[in-house]
Structure formats: C-alpha cells, structure tokens
Amino acid sequence: MNWRNSVCIIVCQMALCATVGFSQQPITRAGDKTILSPADLKMDNNTVVKDAAAPTGEAIESAGKKWYIVHKAVHGLPAGKYRVTVRLSISKRDAPNHVGRIIVNSTTGDSLEDLSLPFETETFRAANEYQDLSLDLMHAPKDKGKFSLLVRVLHENPAIPVRVAQVVVTANELPPVVVYKVCPEKLLARPNSSQPITVSIANTTDQPQSGLKLQLRLTRGVGENVSVGEQGVSLQPFESREVTFPWNTGKTEYGYEVRATLVDAAGKAISALSDYFAVSSSHFRLRINATPQWNMYLLDKNHSVRAAQSLRLAYGNYVEVYGWAPSAFGELYPRHRFWTSGQISEWKYDRDAMKAWIGEMHRLGMFVTAYNISLFNGWPGQEIMRQHPEWCSFNEKGRPNGGVNTAYWQTKENVYGDNEMPKATPFVGEMPNHGSVWPENDDLMKHAASEILLINKELGFDGMRWDGHPIVYVVKDERGGIIGTGFGSMIWNHEGKRIVDLIPKGDLDAQSLHNMQLIKETVRKAAPDFQWGYNAGYDKTVEQQPNTWQEVVKDAGIWVEGGFRSGDEGRADPSNTWDKYIDKLYLSSQFVIRSGGYPIHGALAADSAIMRRFMNALFLSQGSHACWHGGTWGEFLDHSRFATRYSQYLFDPALRPWWGYPDIHVSGWVQWEDRNAGKIPPLDSQFRIKSDHPLFFPEKTFFTREVSNTERESVLHLFNHPGKPYIDYTEMNPPPIQKNVEISIKSPPGMKATEAWCLSPDQWPMEEKLSVAADDPGWVKLTIPTLEVWNTVVVKWEKG
Structure with a gap:
C-alpha cells in the first residue's frame, strides 16, 4: 500500500462473469493492455467533458448522484494475473472525506462479493490532479480458458465531484497452465485439527498439458518452510481442476503462508499463488479486524452468506455483534423468528439469516462474538422487571436503577414477529428504557448462563464480550455513591436493603468473583470452547476487586476503555501528544498481556483515513486488537492480511519489551504508571537508528521473542513519524518515504545473528x-531499503 498514492495491491481469487461489453484489441500475451477511454466509459451517471490533463483530452465527470460512474466489462481475457488501473481526480480536497471505491470482478452489482479499493480526499495530492489507483488480481478461466472482467467506480460522496480519465487493464502473467485459487479451509484454524488446502488449477490452452507437478508448501514465521506435498497432474484442453492436500495444524500456532506452485517436466515454475491463514486456540488472541463492523443487518439469508464470504476475502476473522439481542442479559435468545434489538430501536433481525451467516462464518474459519451488558432492555426486559423485582437493583428512592421510562414502554408486537417484522417501537435511538441487574442473586446468574447457552447452541455464537459484567459496581468505602451513571449504584434491592449490608463481611470482591465463576462454570460444562471478553473496568476491579480481575482477565479479550478515542480528548489538542498516546497504548497493552489477557482498544474513530491506518498499525504493533467505530469497508485489508500472516510477531504473549518487564500500576481511569520506568537502560545501549526523518518512539516498539532455549528473535517495529507532535483526528498527511534506514542491534550474549527480514x-x-x-x-x-509508514524488522539469533 503506497500511502502517498493509495495504490492498493489486492490479490483476488474469485472468478465471476461480466455481462456488458465494448469493442477492444484482444489481449494475447503478458504486457498487453486494453485501454478504456471516456467514450468507452460513457453512461447515464457521468458526462464527457474536455480536460487537457487527460491522455485523450477528455474525461468523464460524475453527475452528482450516489451511484456508479464507471460500469464497464472487458470480455475474452485469457486467465492469469492482471492489473486494473483507474486514473482519477477530485475537484475538492479541503477536508478528509470518503469519496468512493474501485470494484473489480463481480457482475452481480453487489459489492459485498468483491475486494475493493476505497479512495478518500487524502488519497490525492491535490484537487484536480490525476492519480492512478490500481488493483492486482488473479482471475480464473470461465469459457475455454477465458473470462470477462467488470470494472466499476462507485461514487459514494456526490458532494465531491470525480473525474475519470481512463481505465487500463494490463496482463501481467498469462501462463498456459495457471494456479488461480489457493484455499485453506479455515482462515483461523484450531491447533491439532484438520486443515485441508484446496488448489484450483486450469489449462488455458487448446492443447493437453502433461508431466506437470503441483507443489504445496507452508511458511511460518520467516524462512521456516514446511513441505505439504506434491502431486502429478495432467490437464485436457481448457480443463479446470481442484486438487486437495490434507494437512493437520499440529501444535504450532500463529501465521502461515500457503504457496502452490505448478512446475513443468523440467522443474521450471509455470504459475504460483499464495494465501494466508493462522492457527490459534483462542480467537480473542488472534482476532483481526478487517472492516468497521459493529452490527450485521441480518434480514436475508443469501446476503448474510455473502457478507461472511466478503469478510473472509478481507482476512477479517471475527465480528462482534453489538446491541443485537431482544433484551441484553434477560433474553438474549430470540423466541420468535423476527425481532427488534432491545438496545437500538432501528436494528431488526431475522433468526434464519443470522444462523445462516454464523454457519458460513464457521465454515470459513471465522468467529462471532455476542455483545452483552448487565441491563434489562426491550419488551422482554420490561417483563422480567415486572415478574422478578428481586432481579433488579433500585435507588435510594425505591425507583428501578438505570433509565426506566414508562413513556417508552413497549408491547410484544414492537419486539417480536413470527411471519413478519415487528411493528415500530415507541421511541427512536439507543436504550431510553432499561434497568440494572441486581448482583446478588444466584437464580439471576443461572438465568443469564442459560441464555448464553441458548445463543451458543441455537445460533452458534462462539463467545461473548461483556460491556459491564455482573460484578458489584460499588467502591468499598463509599456509602451510597454511584459509579457510572449508566449502571447506577446497584446498592439497594427491591426490599430496600443495601448491597454492602447483604454481602458477608462486605466482601464485594468475593461476590463479584462468585457471579462470574457461577456463570462461566455453568456455560463451560455444556460449551467448553465458549470464550469470554470483558469491558473490565480495570481501574476499579484491579485495586478494589483483584480476585475478580484475575478471574476475568485470563485468556480473555479485555476492552481497554477510554482515553484512546477521539471523543475522549480534543480532536486536535496540542496537549494530546503522540508521546503521551504511545505511552498509554504501550502500558495498557502490556498491563493486559502480562495479566494473561488480550487487549482490545476501542471504539476508535478518526476523520482522516490516513490517521486511522496509522493508528491501526500502532495498535497492532502493541499486540492490540483495535476495534473501529467508523471508516470504510476494506481500508485495513492489507493490515489484516499482514496480521494474519505474521501474527506471531504481533500477538504472541512471549513477546516482551526489549529491556524487561514493566511494573504497571493503574491509579485511576486510564491513568497508567510504570514503576520500573527508572530501570529502563538508554536506548542506544541496545539499538541505534540512522534515518533522514524521525522515527516514531522505537523504544516502545522493540520486543524480544524467545523461540526456544537456543533461539531468539528481535522484533522492531519501525514507524515513520507523521511530523505533527500531537494527534489530530481531523487530518494527517503521510510522512515522507525514507530510503536506506540504517539499524544497528546489539547481539544478545552468547548468540549470533543467522538472518534478518523486513516485513x-x-x-x-x-x-x-x-x-x-x-x-x-x-x-x-x-539497512532497510524503504520505509513508507510501518515496517517490522525481525532478526533471528542462535546460540553459538
């Protein structure tokens, strides 16, 4: 990904046919091109205009509607590797805005079937200046060795006019026999499990091809090659075939490249293609975000299946479904086919579509996490509060804690439907009507566990992230104080008794621990692989409820709340320096990792796409699983592919800071202190960097990974500093590309460097x-030849 020109390289392994055409010169060999001029691209949603900067003196200009401004097919292309290049310009570049996307391959008109390249105002150096944006793809044969390719440019922001000067389709490789698809069964596989790998090959000629060998190998880490197997193949004219290689994941976890190579009788490689997957016992440890996706509008089974396939193509291995249930905590599992979210009135669902979507996610090796919160909401929540006042918490005036408002009282018809969608709710928005749970009732905890088991068994959810799990949200020495207005104090029960008087010895930690263990143990017996995440409230639970913290953090995804979102600080506040930000990110990530969990920072947002990508890279380098609230589909595809392939250098808990372990004290709401800070040696005692432009705080991005008793790896993330000393969520310019960055690293005692890689x-x-x-x-x-924004340097050491 060239951040300056936003040229994204995407290897697309789908094969679909196009339906419209035009006259063209045939492509017959590598290097041939088909050029679509403005006259070829004319359609209802564009206008041909004079433009001296365009190659032909003309361009097409958008017509001010949100729709395709290019929608053109190229027919009769020989199967192989291609590059599609679109030359575009925009007329305004005064603020960061998403503009549109380039889409190739699909002929259905549904962009969920495609990998696509989004473009923003920041993609362009200046207004009215053309730039070439490209996608690379491998395409399969459909008809006697040939296929049809559809090129589209979708204009998604009509307020910013777009011009297209030309579209160029270039043949990069046209071998007689092509590997056009490599498909590991699971994107994220389990250890010690079957992981068959299917390779699709085709003869693109009218002559038989014999004496071929199809070789398959895996590469894990860097330079660690594993041969999977070799099969002899012969193909009849225009024949396509799928060849499946069995493989078992074994015990080794993290990322792999799988590469298939066709060689001829002389051993010469004819065609090769790769894909990527990872292995992990925990999907929270390796959850990788590909798209800002908080919710799935699951109303159609076919659409839902395509949505899962779309996510797989972008290397996103999970989705957390936010605010989806008929009633959080009280009735997670929908009792009828159609329902409305109890949390957000506009969100509606079809149970059949949800089951189809989760089923397809599982088939492809991806995971789905349910969001939950310790509140009763929606019509089912109302009924629970009516029927079980002993399950509710109250304030000092005897009113239900939370935001109960009878003006927004619902009926069953507002929430459920058997044959059609429910009626409209009496309110619009998020949770105007909800009540807090009472955290000292075993029957309630068992009820919560039963609902969790239902969504696991009937819908297929793999895990849950609590946004406030049912612990006691009261500080020990507070008398009636409220912590967090959303939850209320949880102090009085329905009989007017205070929680601090009902818990034996006032041990709030013991009660909270009991709640979590009761729920988890009940679920574990029936669903041993179910996994957990928490919005942990670590600044309260670590100091006030340490036993509960230890229970929830182990092998769990931990949402690091507050202090990292644009809404938590000024959007362009000079006091919010990058120095402070990376320190918070480094310490909060290390705190969760060293405690045995996996950090999730969210929900992040920024106006600038360049800023989003820079921040996303920073979070990945710290072993964090960033969760975005905003952005455009596909903008993190190259990050997701990279994180899948090289996950051992990002998410392995064996990675430790270069100098040792921090001793982190949480003193308040996202207030972090490293009590070992004074023990950190000078940076130049271990590594030195020489570069033309400053690098971004390398002392926080240098790690050591112990591989074995005799092997070690140094992992150094290099970030090109954005220049501005503080975070500006509204805009960011890409840093200047650096050449020949020199790095010197001190050899560990008794070890020698065997090889080094730049990733x-x-x-x-x-x-x-x-x-x-x-x-x-x-x-x-x-010497690092090129640094655009983010490089990861890996040095391998051995004793000797």
Missing part, C-alpha cells in the same frame, strides 16, 4: 530478506 503491509511482496553485516564488536548492522 511490511506497505509493500508487495510483504517480506524482504536483509543482509546482516558486522558493525562494532558485539553489534550487527542492517
């Missing part, structure tokens, strides 16, 4: 082997 989502291929040169005694020197 980056900003380049293709994603990895490049580096030369390791001797430097000062006990040091090695590396």
Whole structure:
C-alpha cells in the first residue's frame, strides 16, 4: 500500500462473469493492455467533458448522484494475473472525506462479493490532479480458458465531484497452465485439527498439458518452510481442476503462508499463488479486524452468506455483534423468528439469516462474538422487571436503577414477529428504557448462563464480550455513591436493603468473583470452547476487586476503555501528544498481556483515513486488537492480511519489551504508571537508528521473542513519524518515504545473528530478506531499503 498514492495491491481469487461489453484489441500475451477511454466509459451517471490533463483530452465527470460512474466489462481475457488501473481526480480536497471505491470482478452489482479499493480526499495530492489507483488480481478461466472482467467506480460522496480519465487493464502473467485459487479451509484454524488446502488449477490452452507437478508448501514465521506435498497432474484442453492436500495444524500456532506452485517436466515454475491463514486456540488472541463492523443487518439469508464470504476475502476473522439481542442479559435468545434489538430501536433481525451467516462464518474459519451488558432492555426486559423485582437493583428512592421510562414502554408486537417484522417501537435511538441487574442473586446468574447457552447452541455464537459484567459496581468505602451513571449504584434491592449490608463481611470482591465463576462454570460444562471478553473496568476491579480481575482477565479479550478515542480528548489538542498516546497504548497493552489477557482498544474513530491506518498499525504493533467505530469497508485489508500472516510477531504473549518487564500500576481511569520506568537502560545501549526523518518512539516498539532455549528473535517495529507532535483526528498527511534506514542491534550474549527480514503491509511482496553485516564488536548492522509508514524488522539469533 503506497500511502502517498493509495495504490492498493489486492490479490483476488474469485472468478465471476461480466455481462456488458465494448469493442477492444484482444489481449494475447503478458504486457498487453486494453485501454478504456471516456467514450468507452460513457453512461447515464457521468458526462464527457474536455480536460487537457487527460491522455485523450477528455474525461468523464460524475453527475452528482450516489451511484456508479464507471460500469464497464472487458470480455475474452485469457486467465492469469492482471492489473486494473483507474486514473482519477477530485475537484475538492479541503477536508478528509470518503469519496468512493474501485470494484473489480463481480457482475452481480453487489459489492459485498468483491475486494475493493476505497479512495478518500487524502488519497490525492491535490484537487484536480490525476492519480492512478490500481488493483492486482488473479482471475480464473470461465469459457475455454477465458473470462470477462467488470470494472466499476462507485461514487459514494456526490458532494465531491470525480473525474475519470481512463481505465487500463494490463496482463501481467498469462501462463498456459495457471494456479488461480489457493484455499485453506479455515482462515483461523484450531491447533491439532484438520486443515485441508484446496488448489484450483486450469489449462488455458487448446492443447493437453502433461508431466506437470503441483507443489504445496507452508511458511511460518520467516524462512521456516514446511513441505505439504506434491502431486502429478495432467490437464485436457481448457480443463479446470481442484486438487486437495490434507494437512493437520499440529501444535504450532500463529501465521502461515500457503504457496502452490505448478512446475513443468523440467522443474521450471509455470504459475504460483499464495494465501494466508493462522492457527490459534483462542480467537480473542488472534482476532483481526478487517472492516468497521459493529452490527450485521441480518434480514436475508443469501446476503448474510455473502457478507461472511466478503469478510473472509478481507482476512477479517471475527465480528462482534453489538446491541443485537431482544433484551441484553434477560433474553438474549430470540423466541420468535423476527425481532427488534432491545438496545437500538432501528436494528431488526431475522433468526434464519443470522444462523445462516454464523454457519458460513464457521465454515470459513471465522468467529462471532455476542455483545452483552448487565441491563434489562426491550419488551422482554420490561417483563422480567415486572415478574422478578428481586432481579433488579433500585435507588435510594425505591425507583428501578438505570433509565426506566414508562413513556417508552413497549408491547410484544414492537419486539417480536413470527411471519413478519415487528411493528415500530415507541421511541427512536439507543436504550431510553432499561434497568440494572441486581448482583446478588444466584437464580439471576443461572438465568443469564442459560441464555448464553441458548445463543451458543441455537445460533452458534462462539463467545461473548461483556460491556459491564455482573460484578458489584460499588467502591468499598463509599456509602451510597454511584459509579457510572449508566449502571447506577446497584446498592439497594427491591426490599430496600443495601448491597454492602447483604454481602458477608462486605466482601464485594468475593461476590463479584462468585457471579462470574457461577456463570462461566455453568456455560463451560455444556460449551467448553465458549470464550469470554470483558469491558473490565480495570481501574476499579484491579485495586478494589483483584480476585475478580484475575478471574476475568485470563485468556480473555479485555476492552481497554477510554482515553484512546477521539471523543475522549480534543480532536486536535496540542496537549494530546503522540508521546503521551504511545505511552498509554504501550502500558495498557502490556498491563493486559502480562495479566494473561488480550487487549482490545476501542471504539476508535478518526476523520482522516490516513490517521486511522496509522493508528491501526500502532495498535497492532502493541499486540492490540483495535476495534473501529467508523471508516470504510476494506481500508485495513492489507493490515489484516499482514496480521494474519505474521501474527506471531504481533500477538504472541512471549513477546516482551526489549529491556524487561514493566511494573504497571493503574491509579485511576486510564491513568497508567510504570514503576520500573527508572530501570529502563538508554536506548542506544541496545539499538541505534540512522534515518533522514524521525522515527516514531522505537523504544516502545522493540520486543524480544524467545523461540526456544537456543533461539531468539528481535522484533522492531519501525514507524515513520507523521511530523505533527500531537494527534489530530481531523487530518494527517503521510510522512515522507525514507530510503536506506540504517539499524544497528546489539547481539544478545552468547548468540549470533543467522538472518534478518523486513516485513511490511506497505509493500508487495510483504517480506524482504536483509543482509546482516558486522558493525562494532558485539553489534550487527542492517539497512532497510524503504520505509513508507510501518515496517517490522525481525532478526533471528542462535546460540553459538
């Protein structure tokens, strides 16, 4: 990904046919091009205009409607590797805005079936200046070795006029026999499980092809190759075939490249293609975000299945479904086919569509997490509060805690429908009517566990993230104080008795721990693989309820709340420096990881796409699973592919800071302190960097990974500093590309460097082997050829 020009390389392994055409010169060999001029691209939603900057002196201009401004097919293309390049310009670049996207391959008109390239105002250097945006793809044959390709440009922001000067389709590789698809069964597989890998090959000629060998190998980490197998193949004219290689994941976790290569009788490679997957026992440890996706509007089974396939193509291995249930906590499982969310009145669902979507997610090796919160909402929540006042908490005046408002009281018809969607609710928006649960009632905790088991068994949810699990949200020494207005104090029960008087010895930690263990143990007996995440409230539970914290953090996704979102600070506040931000990110991530959990920072937002990508890269480098609230589909595709492939260098808990372990104290709401800060040695005692432009706080992005008793890896994330010393969520310019960045690293005692690699989502291929040169005694020197925004340098060491 070139951040300056936003040229995204996407290897697309789908094969679909186009339906419209035009006259063209045939493509017959690598290097041939088909050029679509404005005359070829004319349609109802564009106008041909004079433009001296365009190659033909003309361009098409958008007509001010939200729709396609390019929708054109190229027929009769030989199967192989292609690049589609669209030359565009925009007329306004005064503020960060999403403008549109380039889509290739699908002929259905449904962009969920495609990998696509979004473009923003920031994609362009200046208004009215053309830039080339490209997508690379591998396409399969459909008819006697050929296929049809549809190119579309979708204009999604009519307020910003767009011009297209030309579209160029270039054949990069046209082998006689092509590997056009590599498909590991699961995107995120379990250890010690079957992971068959299917390779699709085709003869693109009218002559038989024999004496071929199809080789399959895996690469994990860097330079660790594993041969899966080899099969001899012969193909009749225009024949396509799928070849499946069995494989078991074994015990080794994290990321893999799987590469299929066709070689001829002389051993010469004819065609090759790769895909990527990962292995993990925990989907929270390796959850990778591909799209800002809080909710799925699941109203159609076919659409739902395509949505899962779309996510797989973008290397997103999970979705957390927010605010979806008929009633949080009280009635998670919908009792009827159609329902309205009890949390957000506009969100409606079809149970059949949800089951189809989750089923397809599972088939592809992806996971679905249910959001839950310790509140009763929606019509089912109302009924629970009526029938079970002993399950509710109250304030000092005897009113239900939370936001109960009878003006927004619902009927069953507002929430459920058997044959059609429910009627409209009497309110619009999020949770105007809800009540807090009472945290000292075993029957209620067992009821919550039974609902969790229902959504696991009947819908297929793999895990849950609590946004406030049912612990006691009261500080020990407070008398009637309220912590968090959303939950209320949870202090009085329906008989007017205070929680602090009912719990034996006033041990709030013991009660909270009991609640969580009761729910988890009940679920574990029936669903042992169900996984947990928490919005943990660590600044309260760590100090006030340490036993509960230890219970919830182990092997769990931990949402790091507050202090990282644009709404938590000024949108362009000079006091919110990058120095402070990376320190918070580093300490909060290390705190969760060292406690045995997996950090999730969210919900993040920024106006600037460049800022979103820069922040997303920072979070990944710290082992965090960023959750975005905003952005455009597909903008993190290269990050997601990179994080899948090289997950061991991002998410392995064995990664530790280069100097040792911080001793982190949480002193308040996102107030972090490292009590070992004074023990950190000088940076240049372990590594030195020479670059033309400043790098982004490398002391917080350098880690050591112990591989075995005799092997170690140094992992250094290099970030090109954005220039501005503080965070500006409204705009960001890409930093200048750097060349020949020099790095010197001190050799660990008794070890020698065996090899070094530069990894980056900003380049293709994603990895490049580096030369390791001797430097000062006990040091090695590396030269990084190019640094756009984010590179990861891996140095492998062995004893000897």
